[in-house]
Amino acid sequence: MPADEEPAATCPHCGHPFRSEHARDLHVGERHDPTPAERERYEAALETERDDLWLFHAKAVVALGVTYAATVILYMVVLGSFF
Template sequence: MTDHAPTLRPVRDTAVPDGERVAARCPYCERPFRSDHGRDLHVGERHDPTDAERERYEAALEEERDELWLFHAKAVVALGVIYAATVILYMAVLGTFF
């Protein structure tokens, strides 16, 4: 048995890569974030937020839901376009042989 058992979970310490800047930092655990949005979500989910922080968390959550909805809408449109293109291509190929 070795002295250092393999870590099953990633280390909680974070490092900011060179060339990236910290846009926001968690006031409770000092974790760096690329945006206020990410920090607000983290504080609401991982810590006991104050009323103002909870308000920002709920706003960030709402923004996240809107972005997810837009992503789903784009995915549905893309699938529809791919489906239609496939059907048209299939008909064109069949039309050349029959």
């Protein structure tokens, strides 16, 4: 991250700066031996990550569906103008 940016959180184990507490919580859980409280935050952060991923997939599926529908409609319009 850029040096002039104030970190939102720092790792209590190695002092690494992070843009968000979310990123710090993930780092602590993955790189260090987390305390029970840190472990809880790590799992909560993982949960958030999963939700974001799900939303991303849902949006991708919707976009694909819209593209497919548009293609089908276009086909029908093109075919309709021929017959």
